[in-house]
Each structure stands twice: as C-alpha cells, then as structure tokens.
C-alpha cells in the first residue's frame with residue numbers, strides 16, 4: 001500500500017480567483033495554465049494499519065493545518081477504496097514553498113497520484129483532477145502537462161469541475177523566467193484571500209463575469225500559437241484579478257515594489273520587440289513567459305532589477321505521474 005509520485009506546479013495565464021462552493025472547492029469560473037518542468041514536488045504515501053492517525057511531513061515539517069487538508073483528500077480516496085487505514089505522507093519541494101509558486105498545486109496533484117497508486121484504485125486522470133481540486137483548485141490543473149484548461153462546471157456535486165489538456169508542452173514550447181522578489185511566506189493564503197475578495201470587493205462580480213471571454217481568447221491564441229494574443233489576454237487577466245483584489249476591504253496587495261519594477265522591465269523589453277509577457281499570482285514573484293530564444297535575455301534583464309533575489313528558468317513539462325508503486 002505504497003507509492004511515490006511526482007508533479008510540477010503550473011502557472012495560470014487566465015486566473016482562478018473565487019469559488020462557487022467552499023466545501024467542495026468549486027471554482028466560480030474556469031482557468032487556463034501551463035505546467036512547468038523545472039520545479040518538482042515528490043510525495044510518498046504509505047497506508048499503514050499500525051497508524052492511529054495520518055502522519056504528514058512536508059519539507060521536513062509537521063503542520064496541523066497542512067495535515068488537515070491532506071487528511072481530507074486522503075479521506076476521499078479511502079472512501080473510494082472502502083478502507084479507514086491511516087497513511088504516512090512525505091512530501092518535498094525543490095523550490096520555495098508558500099511564496100506564490102503554487103506548491104499546493106504540485107503538492108495535491110502528487111498526493112492524489114500517489115494515494116491512487118498506493119491504494120491500487122486505478123482512477124483516471126480526470127478523476128484524479130477532481131480529487132486534487134478538493135485540496136487546491138489549481139492542483140486540478142497540475143494533473144496534466146503542457147497547456148491545461150480547468151472547467152468551472154455547473155453541477156452541485158462538482159463532478160464536472162476538472163481540468164483537461166489543451167496542447168502538449170512539446171507542440172509549443174515556452175520558457176517561464178521566475179523572478180523571486182521575496183522568500184517570505186505570503187501574508188494571506190488563497191482560500192482566505194478569495195473569501196475576502198468575494199465578500200468585500202466591489203469588482204468581484206465583474207471579474208468573474210469577465211473570465212469566459214478571456215478563456216475563449218486564450219484558447220484560440222494557443223490553438224493558433226499566437227504569442228502576441230496570448231500575451232495580451234494573459235496580462236489582462238492577471239491585472240484584472242489584482243485590480244479586483246486592490247478594491248477589497250481591507251485591500252489585498254500581494255505585490256512589493258520589486259514586483260512592479262519587474263513588470264516595468266518586462267514592458268520595456270516588449271517595447272524593444274522581445275517576445276515576453278508577465279503574470280503574477282497570489283504572491284510577489286513575477287513570472288515572465290517568453291519564447292525560448294528570448295529566455296536568456298529576459299533572465300539577464302530581471303536579474304538586474306534591484307530587489308530580485310533569485311531567477312529561475314523553466315520550460316513546460318508533464319503532468320503528475322507515479323514513480324514507484326502502482327500507477
């Protein structure tokens with residue numbers, strides 16, 4: 001009853017920010033992302049009849065809140081298997097956690113894949129996407145590689161809220177240059193931030209209503225490999241999400257000064273004809289998405305921005321997979 005799995009974070013180009021159902025973690029709108037290949041989460045799950053409780057260690061640490069979220073997803077898999085056996089879970093990231101690099105996305109995708117393997121359930125990727133979603137909305141997308149779209153769904157039970165692959169990573173390679181502007185954990189998690197946005201931002205309704213059109217534009221841009229079109233709609237989605245959060249009470253501000261300096265640097269590169277665009281998630285890091293031949297130039301430019309602590313480069317990669325044990 002053991003398996004090890006690996007998954008990578010994804011970067012949303014059309015953002016997910018808001019839920020239609022908190023308990024089932026159902027998104028209020030769809031989203032679209034690219035799965036990375038250079039950052040990894042490895043997770044082992046070992047169901048063990050001698051355990052009184054799940055024992056969850058993430059990056060060498062036990063955290064009660066994290067254990068509760070992991071336990072809730074394991075409960076869903078246990079229910080499918082018809083067992084109550086507790087599990088030992090060990091998960092490690094080779095990148096900074098809780099800093100807007102979507103460690104929950106790769107974490108819950110790897111967890112779903114490993115638990116499925118350990119229990120021998122043989123669930124398909126769509127079912128794993130639904131289970132990973134219960135841990136973190138963006139995790140539903142990290143089950144798949146390359147370009148991925150998440151459906152909001154309309155059903156109350158959430159069985160139609162899952163991700164699907166749009167295009168392989170190798171069909172249209174892009175490079176993501178990540179400028180780390182702070183290694184500190186973020187001030188407000190996505191769950192609380194989404195709840196506060198929905199309750200208090202005067203623009204929340206407009207934001208949610210704007211997503212389907214952005215998704216249609218992004219889908220068409222990807223099908224046509226139209227970088228300029230994808231750049232424009234991705235930046236618009238990111239800025240609309242952050243603008244809506246700025247209008248919350250109290251304002252939710254994930255950026256620091258360096259975040260904005262990186263965005264301005266990317267805009268200057270664009271003015272010089274470089275194929276690059278920016279996106280920022282629930283944290284201060286800036287992700288510059290570019291055509292592979294522009295990556296070195298973009299990375300050099302972001303390294304020069306005062307306050308940038310680190311620059312990481314990643315191509316696009318595969319979805320979650322079992323490394324050891326049953327798939």
Ligand code: PMV
Nearest residue numbers: 012016136137138190281282
């Ligand atoms: O999956 P969560 O609950 O961590 O939320 C992810 C939110 C953003 O990263 C800001 C946007 C997205 O679509 O990934």
